[in-house]
Amino acid sequence: MTLQMKSTVRRSGPRVLVLRGGEVVDADGRRRADVVVEDGVVTAVGTGVAVPPGATVLDAGGCVVAPGLVDLHAHLRQPGREEAETVETGAWAAALGGYSAVVAMPNTEPAIDSAAVATEVLALGRTAPVEVAVAGAITVGRAGERLAPMAELAALGVRIFTDDGAGVQDGALMRRAMDYARGLGVILAQHCEDARLAGGGSMHEGPWSSRLGLPGVPAAAEEAMVARDLVLARDSRCRLHLLHLSTAGSVALVRQAKLAGVAVTAEATPHHLALTDAACATFDPVFKVNPPLRSEADVTALRGAVGDGTVDVVATDHAPHAPEAKDVPFDEAPPGMLGLETALAVTMEAVGLERALAAMSWQPAAIAGLADRHGGPVAAGAAANLCVVDPQARWTVDPATLASRSRNTPFAGRTLTGRLRHTISRGVAVVIDGEAQR
Amino acid sequence: MTHLLSIADLGREGIEEVLKVAEAFAEVERRPIPKVPTLRGRAVATLFFEESTRTRLSFETAAKRLSADVLSFSAGSSSVKKGESIRDTVETIEAMGMDALIVRHASAGVPAQVSRWVRRCKVVNGGDGWHEHPTQALLDCFTVRQSVGSIDGLRVLIVGDIRHSRVARSQVLAYDALGASVTLVAPGSLLPPSLEGWPVTVVDDLDAALPDADVVSLLRLQAERGSGAFVPSLREYTAHWGLTAQRAARLHPGAVVTHPGPMIRGVEIAGDVADLPQALVTRQVTNGVAVRMAVLFLLLGGAG
């Protein structure tokens, strides 16, 4: 880990920072404290700490100072879809969202299914404003046929494996993957979607899809695979992470499995906590996402599950698409929406600040194996990966001002409460007062 | 009217207005010279990304009888095949000075999307995916009203592949708005996954429902969209949900039968039933022109 820290490029900027007047919120609780950062490390936390000579003081009055956020699920599109996003632009979007680390999903072109591609993406991440980890594919080319070289990728530090974008359809292959992964100490992350049951649907199957005449994806398409994989994980004792759960039924299955002691963690996205399938009524493909926006009852169940810990993680599923890719018929449009720059506010509105921080910082940091430098309590000696959030500030989402290379946010024009003020990544203030310090 | 994308855009008053204006155009159609100069100088384009000869001809005839210029765009023989996006196609065609676009597409919602891309064109939904086909429902209502008098209080029975039918979705909205009570009958696999919020009753037994129906609306089994796989066989479908001669005999004397065409004789409707006087199929086609004239007139007849 020390090696990796040293290999990152140091951005210019003040070496000594003081975050003054804020309230620290982390896994240990809440307290008023100033935070001093020197050379990438938190050196002092408390009231009335001395400001070292030459320090840059960042105002945190009325704000929450928390460990930086960790996104388990970001599509940075590089290599292959650089017109939609790059590691660089995606990482800036992350920084502006309060993230100090993101996990890049492997459904790139080519997929991250070999040491060569993983190394390339990790190299791109070294000059990025936040730490970029990569997830690897479970199967070669994410084709669902042969296992990818997981051991080789694990040796490069890859901790999460997923064919995200599609689920591993073949139950026998998934079972084999679990058996293989268990010994490597890595996590298999499943995109739960039975392709046959999903039947090429483009929105949630329910009253709205029926009314709009759009082919629907039934909740069963997700729940059938959730149930299958929970059973397989129970038997294999492999660590399983369920990506972007979207239905009340999935939540119930996970709750039951956790009670039974299955080693499973689960994730939900901010948009599934905030939006319903009614948004599709205008046929605007910006609201097309996979899994689809679900019913009001599903949204309520997901919020409850984040609240009670059944769902461990809120991850963005940040999925940039160039504007022309979304200017097509709804059922031909690629699924996915931006998330990094709106996730914290949207999640805070849905589940409150404390739950949002737990689900977006220390819990995902632990799953991603980044807990030694992300998400830990704000205390002397900790790596200086922090975010400062004004929980009362209201702002209106303007797609034109996003750092992402794409514009497909479903929250365009929406006024959100809770705004990222400063982001400290590896001891450097990469965002100050909402402005990227490029 | 800004655009006609869904029957829901019209409401009862809007539907009544279209039907009233269509009466006047039906008279125009009976004239020795069935053409009026109302839309002289206006230009109407039919953008059919999914082929449909009868709907296209009906719209084009309507536009020509209003003296509008008509531009016909067909995806099969165009730049779309060369990879041009729908949005670019729409913007190009609007730039040629079109006043209205009639849009048909195999995907639901395309006319709604087109309406957001145009600057001043009026957009008419000529049928989008399984979503809606508003002018078809309007001409159905017009034809039934012409034949029966008033829609208010009628019992309408819609039979067949409702799941994949844009006609059914528009019909339910239109008949309900005009005060009819709507009943659906279909095999469960051909019903929409959810009927929550639909102003309809669903029954399982066609034979039991037929004697009470004032209007029987038959839908085509959309075999080309894979509906065939939703029933075990056409034979079984016809046996249970087709309007056979025996079933037609159970209709009450004043009842009428509609079909949006093209009919598959021997599947959803028996050949001899299709030719019965209470089958309004040919009248529907005739009235289609008058109803589409009314829609174009209401959209384009105002501002010069």
Place this chain on the structure above:
Amino acid sequence: MAERERSHTRGGVFVPRSQILSASDVHRALVRMSHEVAERNRGLEDVVLIGLQTGGVPLATRMAALLAEAEGIVVPVGTLDVAFYRDDIGLRPVLPEAVTDIPCDLTGRVVVLVDDVLFTGRTVRAALNALGDFGRARTIQLAVMVDRGHRELPIRPDYVGKNLPTRRDEMVDVSEDGVVIGSLQ
């Protein structure tokens, strides 16, 4: 006819100011105009009365009844709505008020168009265009109860109930009860 459309495009309520013709004045004018039609056309052979929707229709019907009484001949009466032929439509389309019903082929016939008020002449122009689609009439004549002036086209009536100088912003209302001048408020 012209008046009705103006109220359509403007909205508002007609406020009467003064009565110009009483019900019996209107009746006498119709009797006179009917006689003039018979006189000028040397009988009623080939004559067809076409009332313009909606104000001209009751007048055409009454003239036909008066002609039947006086001459013992029932002339065909038709109705014409010219909404589809108008060139002066505003922001909203002028909706057809009623159906057009032309009772016979007009080729070779003497068509007498009947309307309540002649104003700019645009309704009559539209009617002339419309009639062309029903055959080539031998002659088309125009009968109006009130000619209020302000013509915008070279059109003049053949039979007039009353010449009535008006201001442009005034309105003229013709009904069973007579002719009233007023304004739209």
